[in-house]
Amino acid sequence: MPTQVHISLTRIGLTWPNGAECLTDITATYGPGLHGVIGSNGSGKSTLARLLTGDLEPSTGFVRVPGRVSILRQDLGISSSTSVAELLGIAQILQAIDAVARGDVAVETFETIGSDWDIAERAEAELHRAGLDDVALDRLVSTLSGGQAVRVALVGLRLAHAEAVILDEPTNNLDGPARAQLFSFLEELRQTTPTLVISHDRELLNHCATISELRPASPHSSASTLTHTPGNLSEWEEAAAAAEAVAQRHLREAEAAFAREKRERIAQQTKQLRDERRGRKFQENHRKPPIAMNNDKMASQISAAKTRATLAAREQAAHAQLVEAEDSLRNDASVYLDLPDTAVGHGSTTLELQLIEDQQPHDGDVLGTEERHVIVTGSEHVRIAGRNGSGKSTLLRTIVEAHGPGPHLPTVYPGMERTYQVVRRITPVGYLPQNIELEPHHTVLDVVAAANPGATEQRLRDDLARLLFRRDRVFAPVQELSGGERFRVALARILLSAPAPKLLLLDEPTNNVDMATVDWLVGALDSFHGCLVVVSHDEAFLERIRVDRTIELSPADRSPSGGEASDHS
Structure with a gap:
């Protein structure tokens, strides 16, 4: 063997x-x-x-x-x-x-x-x-x-x-x-x-x-x-959740122990101050010889100092255990953001697509009415699906480059058997492509402020804090951020822009990001009240964000020497 x-x-x-x-x-x-x-x-x-x-x-x-x-x-x-x-x-x-x-x-x-x-x-x-x-x-x-x-x-x-x-x-x-x-x-x-x-x-x-x-x-x-x-992974998550529950229990115990030691120290200080006042009053009444009173005072001070040192050491040890308990937590925070300006009217047309008439289906492949003429209304969540190379990313770019409400014929990209033209779409539109480009020397706050110049710095910092960019992290240059953080900045720029997007297009948003960032994305999208169009092969992610309908694109007919180089889905 x-x-x-x-x-x-x-x-x-x-x-x-x-x-x-x-x-x-x-x-x-x-x-x-x-x-x-x-x-x-x-x-x-x-x-x-x-x-x-x-x-x-x-x-x-x-x-x-x-x-x-x-x-x-x-x-x-x-x-x-x-x-x-x-x-x-x-x-x-x-x-x-x-x-x-x-x-x-x-x-x-x-x-x-x-x-x-x-x-x-x-x-x-x-x-x-x-x-x-x-x-x-x-x-x-x-x-x-x-x-x-x-x-x-x-x-x-x-x-x-x-x-x-x-x-x-x-x-x-x-x-x-x-x-x-x-x-x-x-x-x-x-x-x-x-x-x-x-x-x-x-x-x-x-x-x-x-x-x-x-x-x-x-x-x-x-x-x-x-x-x-x-x-x-599921077994790992169960074990991690159990360990986190233990860590939370240890944290509560450490918080209680620290609070108890702190109370005892304060109580001891209060008692010592009361005893010192009593000692001064006793000395003023001359009830004992001066030498005896000085000896008592010195003994009392030594005893009090020892007690203070003991209680301070116990409080310090309890605080160290509290810090250790806090550090043992995974610190997986959730996102909360209020985006009322992204809402669209129920039943209003947010996107209308029409299959270009001179394109023909494969032999024996019959297109339904919905596939030829797609009307998306209200705050629907729509998935663009299809084989690799079928033109999903191209369709998103076509939607982005359409110039507001139609009817008109915007730019379309050749090379697909079935290409949609955009008849109508709502504005404003937010678009997050696969390849995110941000100015490397700009800070997180700079990037978001540029998309919403009328907002105060405090308001932007409050919103960024809700998106987990807290304290001095908003002043970090883009070039110092991790890939997941750059992704979050790019989406924050879109969601916090003015005017706020009512149609949001996402192209493979979970590619190259970690599970914590996917959780962050799901939380951020919970706050978005407009129409969402997403290209993704990540079934677990799609289940979490609610997909109301799917537009299926047929595979493109590529020649051996050509193809649509820019479509990466």
């Missing part, structure tokens, strides 16, 4: 060149199976992946991994000139095969090929298996949708036959069929290959055998440590 391979981390620590600690005292072992890694944005999840792949060396401790480690990165490690063959990891082999065909007989060339003379055929077969028949090996990845690019990268993992696999947010941009392919692939790996999944996807994490959480080593530490527990 072959020896099982493992990933092993022993007392790992990482300190950046500027002296800032990132990771501390991380110890874990991962055998064959699926292992989830969770944590807030900025906690070091992707940094941990770089340690495992050898891109980074730890400052302390030891990392042991199998010889062949493959990783699916969030950004896929691609540029505008990356080809499908490069993303698959087979470009050098194909170049070596071409070189041999031209007469190259160098040893190094044959070593590059190894036994992979049929790699092109195997790659094309795997692309076909993944439903990517029209994706040629020389095609640029920039011409694919985001979901298609992820599926190509997953095909590359199949071809690599890695001994360990790391997946960084693998479900981002994946539609239903592609998610099913991913889960099938992970099921194949489960028996033999240690597989770490960095994710916030609840469905995926509930397939995991263990959950590792990266969180601050202490409330005042910039470094994260890791807790490694058996079970899937």
